[in-house]
Every structure is written in structure tokens, then in C-alpha cells.
Amino acid sequence: xxxxxxxxxxxxxxxxxxxxxxxxxxxxxxxxxxxxxxxxxxxxxxxxxxxxxxxxxxxxxxxxxxxxxxxxxxxxxxxxxxxxxxxxxxxxxxxxxxxxxxxxxxxxxxxxxxxxxxxxxxxxxxxxxxxxxxxxxxxxxxxxxxxxxxxxxxxxxxxxxxxxxxxxxxxxxxxxxxxxxxxxxxxxxxxxxxxxxxxxxxxxxxxxxxxxxxxxxxxxxxxxxxxxxxxxxxxxxxxxxxxxxx
Amino acid sequence: xxxxxxxxxxxxxxxxxxxxxxxxxxxxxxxxxxxxxxxxxxxxxxxxxxxxxxxxxxxxxxxxxxxxxxxxxxxxxxxxxxxxxxxxxxxxxxxxxxxxxxxxxxxxxxxxxxxxxxxxxxxxxxxxxxxxxxxxxxxxxxxxxxxxxxxxxxxxxxxxxxxxxxxxxxxxxxxxxxxxxxxxxxxxxxxxxxxxxxxxxxxxxxxxxxxxxxxxxxxxxxxxxxxxxxxxxxxxxxxxxxxxxxxxxxxxxxxxxxxxxxxxxx
Numbered sequence: 001x002x003x004x005x006x007x008x009x010x011x012x013x014x015x016x017x018x019x020x021x022x023x024x025x026x027x028x029x030x031x032x033x034x035x036x037x038x039x040x041x042x043x044x045x046x047x048x049x050x051x052x053x054x055x056x057x058x059x060x061x062x063x064x065x066x067x068x069x070x071x072x073x074x075x076x077x078x079x080x081x082x083x084x085x086x087x088x089x090x091x092x093x094x095x096x097x098x099x100x101x102x103x104x105x106x107x108x109x110x111x112x113x114x115x116x117x118x119x120x121x122x123x124x125x126x127x128x129x130x131x132x133x134x135x136x137x138x139x140x141x142x143x144x145x146x147x148x149x150x151x152x153x154x155x156x157x158x159x160x161x162x163x164x165x166x167x168x169x170x171x172x173x174x175x176x177x178x179x180x181x182x183x184x185x186x187x188x189x190x191x192x193x194x195x196x197x198x199x200x201x202x203x204x205x206x207x208x209x210x211x212x213x214x215x216x217x218x219x220x221x222x223x224x225x226x227x228x229x230x231x232x233x234x235x236x237x238x239x240x241x242x243x244x245x246x
Numbered sequence: 247x248x249x250x251x252x253x254x255x256x257x258x259x260x261x262x263x264x265x266x267x268x269x270x271x272x273x274x275x276x277x278x279x280x281x282x283x284x285x286x287x288x289x290x291x292x293x294x295x296x297x298x299x300x301x302x303x304x305x306x307x308x309x310x311x312x313x314x315x316x317x318x319x320x321x322x323x324x325x326x327x328x329x330x331x332x333x334x335x336x337x338x339x340x341x342x343x344x345x346x347x348x349x350x351x352x353x354x355x356x357x358x359x360x361x362x363x364x365x366x367x368x369x370x371x372x373x374x375x376x377x378x379x380x381x382x383x384x385x386x387x388x389x390x391x392x393x394x395x396x397x398x399x400x401x402x403x404x405x406x407x408x409x410x411x412x413x414x415x416x417x418x419x420x421x422x423x424x425x426x427x428x429x430x431x432x433x434x435x436x437x438x439x440x441x442x443x444x445x446x447x448x449x450x451x452x453x454x455x456x457x458x459x460x461x462x463x464x465x466x467x468x469x470x471x472x473x474x475x476x477x478x479x480x481x482x483x484x485x486x487x488x489x490x491x492x493x494x495x496x497x498x499x500x501x502x503x504x505x506x507x508x509x510x511x512x
Contacts, residue, residue, distance in 0.1 A: 024360075108343070116341030119305050120355045120408065121328035127358065 007209070011125070012201045015133055018126045025131045032135035036097045040143055043092055048147035051084055052076055052154025060158070060165030069165055073172035074179025076155035081180055081188045085147035087236060090195040093140055094228040098203035101132055102224035105207025106217040114208070124208070133200040140196035141189045148188065152176060191239050198235060199228045256284030256444045257318035257331065257411050259304065264313035266299060273299050275468045277313070281461070286438060286445045288455040291465035292500055297448040298338070300465065301414050304446060305335050317412065334405035335414040340397035342389040342404070348375070349385040352404045374403040378433060395426035399433065406437055413437075415447040419454050427451075431458060452501055456480060464497045472497045 022029070055076045063069045105128055108114050114124050159167040206224035210216050259281040266274040273296045281287040291297045302308045303315060306322030315322055320330045335341075342351050350357075352374060353367040362370065375385055378399040389397060398418060405413055418434060419427035431454055438445050449455055455462050456476055463473040471493045472479065483501055487494045 104345070111344075112337045112339060112341040113343050115302075115307050116335075116337060116343070118307060119333070119335045119341075120358070120404075122354070122358045 004205070004209075008201055008205045011129065011205050011208070012197070014125050015129050015201070018123070018130045021126050021130065022134060025126065025134070028131035029134045032131055033139060036093070036135055036139040037142070040089075040092060040096050040139070041146070043096065044089060044143045044147050045150050047088055047092060048080075048085065048150040049154035049157075051088060051147075052080060052151035052156075053158040055079060055084075055151075056155040056158035056162065056165075060162050060167060064165045069159075069167050070171060070175055071179070072159055072165070072167055073152075073155070073175030076159075077152055077176040077180035078184060080148050080151035080155070081184045082191075082240075083188075083236075085144045085151060086188045086191040086195060087232065089140060089143045089147050089192060090199060090232045091229060093136065093143070093196070094199055094203075094225055094232070097136060097139075098199045098228050099221050099225050101200070101203040102207040102210075102221045103217055105204055106210030106220045109208060109210045110213055110217060129200075129204045129208075132204060133197065136196045136200040137193060140199070141192045144188055144192035145185070148185065187243055191236065194235055194239060195232050198231045202228045202231060256442055258283045259287075259412065259444060259446070260316045261300075261304075262314050262316070264300070264303065264310045264315065266296075266303070266308065266311050273468050274303075274310075277465075277468075277470050279463055279470060279473055281444055281446060284442050284444055285460040286447065286458055288447045288449060288459035288462045289465060290449060290452070290455050290462060290500075292450060295465045296468040297450075297465055298416055301335070301416055301446065301448050304412075305333055305414055331412065332408055332410045333412045333414070334408045334410035336398070336401045336405050336416065336418060338417040338420055340389065340401040342397060342400055344389050346388075347385065348380070348387050348389070348392070348400050351389065351400060352385075352407055354404065355408045370407060371403075374407055375400075378403050379429075393426075394421050395430065398422070398430050402430075402433060402437070406441070410443055412444045412446070415445070415449075417449055417451075418447060419449065419451050427454070434458065464500065466496050466500060 056072065059075060060069065060072050063072050105114075108128070114128075117124050117127055156169065156172045159165050159172055160169060203224045206220045206227070210220040212219075261277055261279050264274055264277040265272065277300065279287075289297050289300065299308065303310055304317070304322060306324075306327055309323050317331050317333070320327050322331075322333075342348075343354070346354065349368070349371055353371040356362050356367045356370065357364070372382070372385070375381075380396065380399060380403070384392070384396065389400070392400065402418075415434065418430050422430060434445070434447070435458055437443075447454070447458070456479075459476045461473065462476055462479045464471050464479070472482070479501070482494065482498050485498070487498050489495065
């Protein structure tokens with residue numbers, strides 16, 4: 001475990017050193033941006049609208065019983081911005097993008113494609129890791145922002161149409177506006193950026209250390225998904241703790 | 247200078263007392279040999295004898311536990327090795343990037359190192375593919391759409407585009423039927439005649455070795471048991487080997503069994 005952690009840190013450091021080469025990798029970055037964004041947008045929308053809706057469904061009737069429906073918009077807004085959107089989108093990206101990254105790089109490793117790159121004096125970190133890391137670092141925060149907006153709308157729709165809650169559109173948005181600050185949205189975006197880097201580096205690293213044919217690729221993908229989810233949860237706690245501290 | 251008439255100053259390879267183990271299991275034991283500039287050197291041996299491991303050392307994909315390799319005075323694996331020694335390797339499975347088309351694979355080195363403008367890369371790639379009997383339609387295909395023989399030819403084209411001083415071939419005729427294998431061998435010979443690079447070929451195909459090699463080395467169980475000119479190795483087959491000469495007996499057995507199993511279907 002500690003060996004892997006050390007390797008991941010070294011890979012991350014080497015990727016940082018390659019940042020100045022981003023312009024040379026621009027076509028690949030654009031390709032991955034499209035691939036990742038296009039592949040995830042619809043799912044992100046569906047997951048987020050239902051998440052917002054579920055929150056409203058659980059909460060609004062309870063709040064109505066206590067006569068505090070005026071805070072429903074704010075609670076849904078904060079929950080989506082600070083926690084649910086970053087974590088849900090990270091898990092979605094782990095499943096859709098991280099696993100594909102590991103499988104692709106793992107397959108390249110197993111079938112000598114990475115060795116072939118090295119014999120052509122092409123740095124695999126620059127060629128494979130850098131464009132993927134850059135793209136995921138842009139895509140995940142964008143998806144998170146999209147998820148926040150869609151989640152709020154999902155919450156609004158359920159709150160509005162739920163007769164026991166009887167929340168008005170104006171009341172929902174007033175609560176949202178008075179409780180959710182720009183800093184809350186930024187907190188979610190910072191989290192999602194850090195999640196993106198950790199998903200990217202774990203997925204690429206797992207791909208690069210793949211051994212042993214198709215079964216090895218399968219094992220690597222499983223490890224990459226599980227490790228990424230665990231890392232996201234640990235990082236989420238650490239970042240939240242840090243933000244509460246400052 | 248056009249691609250067809252370029253000639254490189256060929257360079258030598260020196261391997262000195264090289265040893266390598268994986269998980270404590272010795273794979274290469276105290277290997278020493280020299281490859282002369284511009285010659286075709288064939289490394290033969292049965293499966294699992296360490297041939298590919300040795301080849302991967304030559305290009306710096308593996309580092310030896312002991313001993314050293316010197317290619318024109320440079321050591322493979324050092325950071326600026328490829329800046330001094332342009333080397334190329336043709337992998338047993340081709341090692342082509344499946345996400346890139348044939349054309350992109352062949353032009354990858356030139357594109358990534360920004361050695362030529364895109365139009366010129368396209369032209370160079372087209373010429374190399376034509377020389378290897380690959381059409382424009384083939385150039386647009388992806389590696390998973392190609393036959394084994396075509397993959398090998400594309401891998402050769404990708405290597406030659408790099409203008410290497412040393413070319414390494416790992417089992418260039420494996421998994422090919424005899425007719426396709428012959429075309430690949432003919433291409434290797436043609437390229438060597440035109441370009442004159444130092445060439446190292448790993449194979450267990452005796453006929454390929456006898457047809458193309460200047461020198462042959464026989465590697466069995468990680469030990470270099472015999473090295474000599476093609477004529478000297480051929481003579482082993484007709485010699486009566488004394489039983490006490492175990493190494494030469496192993497070499498003769500390998501050459502005989504290898505021939506029988508490949509060409510007689512035994």
C-alpha cells in the first residue's frame with residue numbers, strides 16, 4: 001500500500017514537471033475533454049436532478065410539519081454545493097472515466113505499446129498521463145457546477161409539486177440565495193478539482209503498473225475504482241476539516 | 247537526402263558480463279558479446295531462454311543487475327541515450343498503438359519530436375508504407391484491423407522512419423505463415439542493404455538465422471553457449487559432438503529440434 005502511495009506521489013510530481021508541455025499535447029487534451037464531458041453530461045444531469053429531488057422529498061414534508069419550509073431551498077443548495085455534487089460527480093467520473101483510463105493505459109502496458117513509446121524516446125507521462133490529468137482536472141469541476149445547478153432545480157421541482165410542503169418558487173430561491181454563498185460553491189469546486197487530480201493519478205498509475213494480460217487489466221480496473229472511491233472519501237473529510245479550520 | 251539513399255555510420259554494440267534475475271531467478275548469466283558495425287547479428291535460442299530480455303536490455307527497457315552494455319560508448323537507459331544513439335525496436339506483437347491509425351503510428355516519432363512539418367511527415371510515411379507494400383487504404387486502418395504480417399510491416403516502417411543507427415527485431419517471423427514470413431525477411435534484408443544499420447534479430451527460426459545473419463549467438467537457459475559466423479554455426483549440425491562437450495551438444499540438439507519442429511511439423 002505504502003509502495004503504491006509513494007509511486008503515485010512520484011508520478012504526480014513527474015506529471016507536474018511536464019506541465020510546461022501542455023501546449024504540445026493540446027489536441028489530445030481537447031479530445032479527452034470532449035470524450036469525458038460528452039460521455040458524462042447526460043448521466044450527471046440525471047443523477048443530479050434526482051439527488052436534488054430526493055433531498056426535497058425527504059426533507060420538505062418534515063420541514064412543513066415544523067413550519068420551517070423557508071429553509072428547504074437553502075439546505076438543498078448547501079448540501080448540493082458543498083458535498084453531494086462534488087462527491088457524486090467524482091464517483092460518476094471514477095466509473096465512467098477513471099476505469100476507462102486504467103483499462104486503456106493497462107492494455108497499452110500489457111501489449112508493449114508503452115515500451116514502444118519509450119523506444120521512440122516519447123515520455124509516457126507526457127504522452128499518456130498529462131493530457132488525461134489536464135482534461136479530468138477541467139471536466140470534473142465543470143460537471144460539479146452543472147450538477148449543483150441541476151440538483152437545485154430538481155429540489156425546486158419536487159418541493160413545488162409536493163402538496164404537503166407547499167413551497168413557492170420565489171420562497172425556494174429566496175432561501176437558496178440567502179443561505180448559499182459564492183464561497184460555498186467555490187468550496188465544492190475546489191473539492192472537485194482535488195478529487196479530479198486524485199482520480200486521474202490513481203487511474204493512470206494503476207494502468208501503468210498493470211501486468212499479466214486481460215486478467216491483469218481487469219484486476220487493475222477494479223483496484224483503480226475501489227482505491228479512487230476510498231481516496232475521495234478520505235480527501236473529502238480532510239478538505240472539509242481544513243476548510244472548517246480556516 | 248531522400249529516404250532511399252541515406253546511409254548511416256553504423257555503430258557497434260558491446261555487451262560485457264551481463265546478468266539479470268527476476269524475483270531471484272537468474273534469466274541471463276554472465277553474457278558477453280560484440281556486434282560489429284553494420285552487421286546482422288542473430289540471437290537464437292528456445293522459448294524462455296532470455297533472448298527478449300537481452301534485447302530489452304540493449305534498448306534500455308531493462309537495466310542489468312551486473313555487467314554493462316555499451317553502444318557506441320553510450321549506455322542504454324541513461325537519460326540522453328536516445329539523443330546520441332537513434333535506435334528502434336520492432337516488437338514481437340508489433341507494439342503498435344491501437345488508438346492510432348497505421349499512418350499516425352508510423353509518423354508518431356516525427357510528430358511527437360516535431361522533426362518535420364505535418365505535410366512532410368505524411369509524405370515520408372506514405373513513401374515508407376509503399377516500400378513495404380502497404381496501400382493508402384491500409385494507412386487509414388487501425389492496428390486491430392490488420393493481419394499479423396501487416397502489423398509487422400507497419401512496425402518495421404515505424405522503426406525505419408526514425409532513421410535508426412541500430413535496429414532490433416524481436417521474433418520478426420513468429421506467428422506468420424511461411425509465405426508472409428519470407429516477405430518480412432526480404433524486407434529486413436532490403437532495409438539493411440539500403441540503410442546499413444547495425445541489426446540485431448532475436449529468433450528461434452533457424453532458417454531465418456542461416457539466411458540472413460553475419461554472426462549467430464545461441465542462448466540457452468540464459469547462458470550464451472556458442473557464438474560464431476553463420477558458417478561456423480551451420481557446421482555444428484554436421485559435426486560429431488563428443489558427449490562430454492555438454493554445451494555444444496545442447497546447441498546441436500537445439501538446432502536440430504528447432505529445425506524439425508518448425509519445418510517438419512514434428
